[in-house]
Amino acid sequence: METARSERTRHWLAAHDLSTDDDPEDAARELMPLIRADEELAPADKLELGLGLLELLNTYWVLVELRWFVNAAGDEALWDTHWQAIREHLERPAPSEAVLRSLWSDWFEDITTVERAFTEVLARDTEALSGAEEPLLRRAAAVLRISGPVPWPLKYPVYTAAADVERLRPAVFSGVLYSYHDVYGSLEIDPALELLDRLGLPDDTEHLADLRAALEEGYTNHHRPATTPPG
Template identity: 50%
Template structure:
């Protein structure tokens, strides 16, 4: 309900904008505040809640307890439910920011990629898939070791392909063409995978990013049609 207009129902997005920031004014220690914020995220499923978490981390009272913060992300990436708000938050807030991208990627996947690949847990694979798919903006030197390890697990190949594709197409995407092509050639993908041939074409030509070589993708589309 709206306090200003009793009887008017608020959308989840309106509730998030109205109340998510107040979580960090509660008389609780910072770890409990973070846990409460993630609980609100579970309830509302709104990206804005993750924004307030990020604002609190960067505020004068921050940073937030890293173990609680990143455990909150990992748990939701592993959960068998929609995680769009969480993956979008990683992509546009944590991964695109050069001051946080290395730490964020390490916390949600890089630090335990060996365990993820060796384990038979579907929850861990789910987290890996989601992180790989939105990892385009992460610097190549940061993500390449995890990419190479992920390539040893066929179940992660489609997500890894998506990561490579967005590494080329994203405005902030980053890859090294030769290394990315070698990795792409290791993936067991259907021959008719959409944009597989085009990605191989631009990488073989040495292109690093769609926006640095604006005509390269159209050339690949024509060549591979």
């Protein structure tokens, strides 16, 4: 889908005799450094061109470079533009796999950025989940499923609010499941067990029985030894 951003990026590429004809990942590794190095562009313009390149290539490396750029810039206006664009990607009927990978493996696994990132893409909208319209429900479901690395105290209030929305219950379960399975997953046993009860999922839900058993045995993470069992 052509957007104003992608059209602007096409014009910049044409003006510099560049194209996106290569493999998308190779093209991103070639073009993003050129955009960032263009001294004729203001920082806001560099971000817009980078976001346009994401529209054109839909590949992870664009997001790697954008993350470096906005973190280094330290400009709240750039942060706001960046996160608004990410939210829009997450609200599409089929969220970008590149965006999901970037959130999960870069922003959420980094203790220095996870709070800001999770707040921007979902936590600030916690109170709006009840009665939310389709775009927010899609974004919430996408973020919940990849929220395993997010610290439990940060995501638990979002999980509890989302558990009251029937549409989001499978995504909450995925969040809890991967809080257990992710190498960097964060989970607390008692509230996790209470959440599983609140979700009211069918007993034959895939992985539900195994997850419940592991939690009841005192495991907070598939990759770590058991703690003292609850109770």
